[in-house]
Amino acid sequence: MRGRTGVLDEIDGDPMEGVANLFDVAMVFAVALLLALVLSYNISELLDPTSSVTVVKNPGEPDMQIIIKNMSSIQILNMTEQLGGGQGTRIGTAYRLRSGQVIYVPENETSTPMRI
Structure with missing residues (x-):
């Protein structure tokens, strides 16, 4: 036993x-x-804490997202409205010179051009 x-x-x-x-x-x-x-x-850059990466999800779609990883911070931007559309008025003209400078000339002829 x-x-x-x-x-x-x-x-x-x-x-x-x-x-x-x-x-x-x-x-x-x-x-x-x-x-x-x-x-x-x-996308091994996502694991590196010293790198910066920008990712665009669903480009051109209404639910497009832009994900920006800058060092250790992450920012998510959601598309909320269409850009570049709608109604507006012309406020002036911009010219790019050969030197690379941009000059803005307002529609009002009494104003002086501004360098941008």
Whole structure:
């Protein structure tokens, strides 16, 4: 009888011991999967804390987003209205000189040109 109780004590262990090992394996797999995803899209700059990256999602669509990562800060800009459309009045003309300077001439002829 004594030998039999000794065998039962060895079998009765912690039933959650195997689950803890499975959790560790799942975490390593998840990290490896995320790293492979980042490397496959060639966007490893997102992981570098000293780099700046701009990503445009859905360009030209009404739900377009611009994601700007500047060093360690991330800013998300959502498109809320169409730019460049609508009604307006002409306020002047801008000219680019050969030197690269831009001169703005207002419609009102009494004003002097401004250099921009």
